[in-house]
Every structure is written in structure tokens, then in C-alpha cells.
Amino acid sequence: MAADAFKLDTGNTAWMMTSAVIVLMMTVPGLAFFYGGMVRSKSVLNMMVMNFVAAGVVGFIWILYGYSMTFSTDTSGINEIFANPFKYFGLVGLTDDNSLLGGGGVPALVAVGFQATFAVITVALITGAIADRIKLGSWIAFSAVWVTAVYFPLAHMVWGGGLLSGDGPIASALSTPIDFAGGTVVHIDAGAAGLALALILGRRKGWPKEPMRPHNLPYVMLGAALLWVGWFGFNAGSEGAADGTAGRAWINTFVATCVAMLAWMATEKFRDGKATSLGAASGVVAGLVAITPAAAAVDSYGAMIIGLVAGVLCALAVGLKFRFGFDDALDVVGVHLVGGIVGTVLIGFLATDKQGGFLPEGAERGLLYGGGVTQLATQVVVAAIAVVFSFVLTYVIGLIIKAITGLRVAEADEVGGVDFALHGETAYDTTPATGGRVKEGISA
Amino acid sequence: MKLVTAIIQPHRLDDVKSALEAAGVKGMTVSEASGYGRQKGHTEVYRGAEYTVDLVPKVRVEVLVDDPDASAVTEAIVSASQTGKIGDGKVWTVPVDAVTRVRTGETGAEAL
Numbered sequence: 001m002a003a004d005a006f007k008l009d010t011g012n013t014a015w016m017m018t019s020a021v022i023v024l025m026m027t028v029p030g031l032a033f034f035y036g037g038m039v040r041s042k043s044v045l046n047m048m049v050m051n052f053v054a055a056g057v058v059g060f061i062w063i064l065y066g067y068s069m070t071f072s073t074d075t076s077g078i079n080e081i082f083a084n085p086f087k088y089f090g091l092v093g094l095t096d097d098n099s100l101l102g103g104g105g106v107p108a109l110v111a112v113g114f115q116a117t118f119a120v121i122t123v124a125l126i127t128g129a130i131a132d133r134i135k136l137g138s139w140i141a142f143s144a145v146w147v148t149a150v151y152f153p154l155a156h157m158v159w160g161g162g163l164l165s166g167d168g169p170i171a172s173a174l175s176t177p178i179d180f181a182g183g184t185v186v187h188i189d190a191g192a193a194g195l196a197l198a199l200i201l202g203r204r205k206g207w208p209k210e211p212m213r214p215h216n217l218p219y220v221m222l223g224a225a226l227l228w229v230g231w232f233g234f235n236a237g238s239e240g241a242a243d244g245t246a247g248r249a250w251i252n253t254f255v256a257t258c259v260a261m262l263a264w265m266a267t268e269k270f271r272d273g274k275a276t277s278l279g280a281a282s283g284v285v286a287g288l289v290a291i292t293p294a295a296a297a298v299d300s301y302g303a304m305i306i307g308l309v310a311g312v313l314c315a316l317a318v319g320l321k322f323r324f325g326f327d328d329a330l331d332v333v334g335v336h337l338v339g340g341i342v343g344t345v346l347i348g349f350l351a352t353d354k355q356g357g358f359l360p361e362g363a364e365r366g367l368l369y370g371g372g373v374t375q376l377a378t379q380v381v382v383a384a385i386a387v388v389f390s391f392v393l394t395y396v397i398g399l400i401i402k403a404i405t406g407l408r409v410a411e412a413d414e415v416g417g418v419d420f421a422l423h424g425e426t427a428y429d430t431t432p433a434t435g436g437r438v439k440e441g442i443s444a
Numbered sequence: 445m446k447l448v449t450a451i452i453q454p455h456r457l458d459d460v461k462s463a464l465e466a467a468g469v470k471g472m473t474v475s476e477a478s479g480y481g482r483q484k485g486h487t488e489v490y491r492g493a494e495y496t497v498d499l500v501p502k503v504r505v506e507v508l509v510d511d512p513d514a515s516a517v518t519e520a521i522v523s524a525s526q527t528g529k530i531g532d533g534k535v536w537t538v539p540v541d542a543v544t545r546v547r548t549g550e551t552g553a554e555a556l
Contacts (some may be wrong), residue, residue, distance in 0.1 A: 213488065213490060276489065315492070318492055319491075331491060332490075
């Protein structure tokens with residue numbers, strides 16, 4: 001990639017390592033708490049475990065062949081869709097001279113680590129749609145297959161020089177698609193996958209008749225707060241350097257989220273009579289999702305508009321599952337799919353390179369910023385491709401795993417709670433006396 | 445002997461406890477309970493989905509008393525827990541056949 005010899009930039013490198021750490025914090029513990037608080041008390045441990053396991057499975061695969069399959073540089077033929085998984089298998093042969101972020105003086109391994117955390121959270125996001133009812137082994141198998149067949153190719157197509165990048169056919173026919181930090185690759189991807197897998201799994205027993213209230217809203221608030229903080233690494237870190245564009249992404253991430261939170265709460269106030277803590281937490285995440293693809297590509301007003309639209313639309317979209325009868329337990333569709341589409345498409349109206357904004361080479365300004373409809377068309381097309389690509393492949397993967405190992409726990413296990421059924425544990429000891437005794441101690 | 449059982453609003457517990465102590469009651473059992481009477485439950489909304497919550501939190505106070513004290517104890521509980529609003533709870537009394545203090549083996553009124 002880099003023809004010039006690699007020259008280390010310690011400032012950029014320090015920022016990327018920091019970003020990588022706080023993006024990992026978004027999954028563990030962020031998502032684990034955000035989702036863990038929203039499920040019932042009988043399945044909170046399983047939800048947290050599924051998020052931890054997503055990190056485990058994806059992190060391990062990423063180092064083995066995931067990075068290579070996403071970012072090793074060949075892009076002809078099949079490599080328009082995914083790169084060679086064996087080129088840097090186990091990261092062997094990867095040097096700073098072909099660092100993904102070599103232009104900014106960031107070593108190859110730091111770039112690998114940063115990108116690893118994105119793969120991890122994308123898979124972890126899906127757990128929200130499938131809460132309370134999937135077998136642990138099936139989730140592990142699904143994580144491994146899905147990240148390989150869906151995430152790596154989509155990330156390669158958008159960020160690795162493939163089909164949906166500035167080098168691809170859409171860029172030639174229309175303009176370069178803009179996805180700064182993962183609106184398509186992460187959020188539309190995970191949202192569409194969550195929908196497909198929720199459809200295959202079927203509804204939780206009792207849904208939607210039986211009340212399934214969040215069991216611990218402070219956990220949800222804590223998780224949302226961790227996501228908010230970590231997201232600065234996600235978006236501003238996606239610049240790959242500590243510079244003004246990263247600053248633009250940071251500011252947009254901040255202000256869009258502020259507006260989205262207020263917008264979600266206001267929607268609730270008008271519709272339901274009260275603004276809720278769950279609404280505040282959800283609005284934060286909706287704003288973060290929507291600003292992700294646009295993070296550096298809009299000015300402050302653009303970010304506020306994206307936050308406003310995402311906050312209102314996502315607050316309304318979480319009702320879709322009741323209308324259409326799909327049990328997306330924790331609203332991965334309403335928040336991530338809808339939020340991801342909102343951000344990706346609004347770029348077509350709001351993209352600008354003024355006020356510190358950054359547009360990739362070959363991208364146009366948005367419709368409202370004098371760029372005509374070209375970028376809007378591009379954004380709609382890439383959003384649609386991402387939805388279809390993820391939904392269809394996920395559906396096929398889900399059916400295959402269902403046929404081989406089955407997906408769903410036994411009904412009695414679901415009713416009794418997956419915490420005990422799958423892990424043999426209970427989250428909360430709420431009784432002073434349980435009448436048990438230690439059966440057999442483990443001697444050291 | 446009688447067992448006086450009271451279902452009260454959780455926030456009245458401290459007053460009821462003081463009133464019982466003032467009435468000479470030496471011990472009691474308090475447990476968390478949930479239920480509803482005429483006030484029914486309430487609704488909660490999570491991400492636009494409305495849930496009716498029928499059972500509301502209550503506190504159950506149980507006191508063992510000697511027959512002559514039952515009405516005074518009931519009176520103490522009622523006056524300490526009454527707010528005049530729906531949901532204040534109920535107090536009832538049932539006869540008790542036998543009571544034994546575990547530590548000493550004392551029985552009957554001695555064990556109260």
C-alpha cells in the first residue's frame with residue numbers, strides 16, 4: 001500500500017491505541033450492560049455472556065484471518081468482495097510498510113487492533129434481537145460464520161478498496177459512497193442481520209402478550225453512557241489520525257447525540273405523556289448510530305439535523321415490531337437498522353467539506369449544500385445494497401445453522417430462564433436462605 | 445392468642461413500627477408483599493409499549509398478641525398507616541392455637 005518507507009507518528013499512534021481501547025469498551029462492558037439491563041432478570045447473564053463471547057470468537061478469528069480477509073490489498077475479481085484471508089494469516093508477514101494506516105504513521109498492528117474492535121461490536125449488536133432464546137453453541141457458531149461471510153466482505157467492500165469503495169463501480173457510475181465510521185458496515189449490517197435472525201428464531205414465548213419489562217434500567221443507562229463515551233473512539237478514531245478531521249467527527253458525534261436524546265425524550269413526552277430513562281438511553285444510541293457514517297462529512301448543523309431526525313424516527317420505529325409481529329427483543333432494527341439508514345441517507349442531503357468537514361475523493365456535496373442529487377443517489381444505493389446483502393446472507397446462514405444444530409433452546413428452558421438453563425447460574429441472590437449446601441468443593 | 449396481620453403502604457412502615465412499640469408490642473415479622481385491592485395497578489411505558497402493572501408493592505406486618513391486646517394493636521396499626529387515600533391496605537386478626545419460643549421452649553402467652 002504505502003510506497004514510501006514507514007515513518008512512525010507517535011501522536012497518531014497513541015490516539016489510535018486509545019480509540020481501540022474505548023471502542024472495545026463499547027462492547028464489554030457497554031453493550032453487555034445496555035442489553036443486559038433491558039432483558040428480564042432470568043436472562044441477564046446469558047445476554048452479557050453472549051456479548052463477551054462475541055468479543056472472544058471475533059477477536060480470535062480477526063487475528064487468524066479476519067484482518068487479512070478484510071484489508072489485505074488485492075482488489076481484483078473476487079477480491080472486489082473480499083480480500084485474501086491467507087495473505088496475512090495469523091498476521092504473519094504484515095509489516096508497517098503495508099500498514100492500513102501507514103500514511104498517518106500508525107503501525108500495522110495498531111490498525112489491526114483498532115479494526116478488530118469494530119468487527120467485535122458489529123457481531124455483538126445482533127444479540128439484542130435474539131435475547132432470551134438462542135442456544136449458546138448456536139450463537140458461537142453463528143458469530144464465527146456471520147463475521148466471516150457477512151462482516152469481513154462488507155467491511156472490505158466499503159473500507160478495503162472493494163465494490164462499495166471509492167475504487168468500485170458505484171463510485172465510477174455515481175460518486176464515492178460516504179461511510180466514515182460504519183453506518184453501512186456496522187449498523188445497517190447488524191440491524192438487518194438482527195431482523196433476519198429474529199425472524200428465523202421466532203418470537204419469545206409469550207411475546208407480545210406477556211409483559212417483558214427491562215429488569216434493570218440503571219444498567220441500561222450505564223451501558224448507554226459507556227457506549228456514548230466509547231463512540232468518540234469509534235467515530236473520531238475512524239479518521240485514523242489525531243487531526244482536525246477527527247475533531248470534526250468528535251464534535252458531530254457529540255452534538256448529534258445530544259439532540260437525538262432530547263428528540264427521543266420529547267417524542268415520548270408528546271406520545272406517551274412521560275419522558276423515560278429508557279428513552280434517554282435509547283436516544284443517545286440512536287443519535288450515535290445515525291451520525292456514525294456522517295461523522296466527518298457534515299457540519300455542526302448537519303449533525304444536529306441528523307440527531308433530530310434519528311431521535312424522532314427511531315423512537316417511532318421501535319413500534320414497528322408490534323405492528324409487523326417480529327420479536328426483535330431489544331430493538332436492534334428500530335435503533336441500528338433505522339438509525340444507520342437515516343445517517344447514511346441524510347449524508348446525501350447534508351454532506352459538506354466546509355467547516356472542517358471531510359469528503360473522500362470522488363464524493364459530492366449533499367443536495368442542500370449545492371451538490372445536486374448524485375451523492376443522495378449514491379447513499380441510497382449503498383444503504384439498499386447493505387440491507388439486502390446482510391439480510392439475505394444472514395437468513396441463509398441462520399437457516400443452515402438451524403438445520404445442523406438447531407437455534408432455539410427448549411421451551412421449558414426458555415420459560416425457566418436461559419441463565420440457569422444454559423449457564424447453571426442465577427444473576428441475583430434475592431433470598432436470605434436458599435436451603436442448599438456445597439455438594440463438593442474443588443480442592444486445589 | 446391472636447395473629448394480627450396488616451398489609452400497609454411501604455412508606456408507612458416506620459410509623460407503624462413506632463406505634464406498635466408504643467403499644468407494648470415486643471416483636472414483629474415484616475415482609476415485602478405485592479398485591480392490589482380497590483386501587484388496582486398502574487401502567488408503565490417502555491419504548492412506546494404499554495405494560496399494565498397489576499400488583500403494587502406493599503409491606504406485610506405480622507404480630508402475635510395476647511387476646512385482650514388485639515384490638516389495641518389493630519387500632520395502633522390503623523391510625524399509624526392511614527393516609528385516607530386508596531391503597532392504604534387492610535388489617536385482620538385470626539386466632540392462634542399455640543405459640544412456642546424456640547430458645548426457651550416457653551409456650552402460650554409466656555412465649556409472646
